[in-house]
Amino acid sequence: MNLLPENDLNKIWENFRLDGSTEALSLIYYEHFDFLYDFALKYTGDRSLIEDSIQNIFGYLLKRQKKLTPVSNLRYYLLQAFRRELFDQLKRQKKIHLSSEITENPELLCYNKIEDQMDSEERDRVIMLVKKSIAKLGPKQQEIINLRFNQDLDYNEIAKMLSISVDSCYQSVYRSIKFIKEDIEKALGDNQNLLLWVYIGLKKIKKN
Template sequence: MSEKEIIERELVERIKNDDESAFIEVYDLFWKRLFNFGFKKLGKKEIVEGIVQEVFIDFWSKRKKLEIHTSLSSYLFSAVTYRIINQYKSQSIRDKFSEMEKSKGERSSSSAEEKVLYNDLKSNIKKVVGGFPPQRQKVYKLRFNKGLSYIEIAQNLEISVSTVEKHLMRALKDIRISLRELSL
């Protein structure tokens, strides 16, 4: 086992024992590398920043149950890779949905089932968003209803970009969980 692997294992053990300073070491050691890796794959700064933040949030929140069978480096890069793949899938679904919406205007009528499903989805998302804390609700609406960038939202609400990211990550996670529960 190399010295690097020993250091990484020690850091993981410290993190499992709630050592925030070890987590900060890992964050400082890997954030930029993970961001650069993700940016090469995705090419979208704000999305990659959000992905890397989500990986670290999950890493910390699941610290007690962490089972890393490879190196810490491999674990984190794999986590970013999977999130990028999910981003591609999500974008593909959004693109298909957008295309479907555009073609609705071209078609004279769409099926009743599609309308019901669309209205249910819209209604469920609106209900989940309505249950958000006020600040998260504002951030969500500025991003998805008004189409503002993270920076514009931060300036508009006089908060940091990382706070905007945290609100949006939590909002999207809550929506995903809610929609997943509906499909069960």
């Protein structure tokens, strides 16, 4: 997955830093997961350790949100923090080594882990609720959601295809995810995995 331009990433960071938006943090996570994962594969093939290290970094950001400061380069900031966390984990477990492991769709590993914990009835209900929420979005929002999550186009590709700005594309996805999360929360209640459930639902739904 291609990363957003740095200016757009910094805007998302400011939304999280200033407003505590979990949707903004979720987008940062979604945009950087495979970037951080690929970096870690150069040092270890331990998938669980890599996932835990990424989760630790984002858990730290969520906990320290009110004390975070502006950054000029979010990718570098996250990579620096992740590298430190990863190496600390590896040193504790004495697992520092190079790995040539190649994985397909690494950004889905965390989603698959959460999905495996859901029974089929719960998963089907989430997918149904996400589908109903998407139907409440406007036609343009539905199209952007489909292109982003079902067709796996990046924001630049979607913006070019629809003749809109990259920022408008990001804002549309941001608002759509926020709406879907709030909409299904009415039925499922508050849950720490709710945003990941939204992504699972988005990935499972294919536009007819």
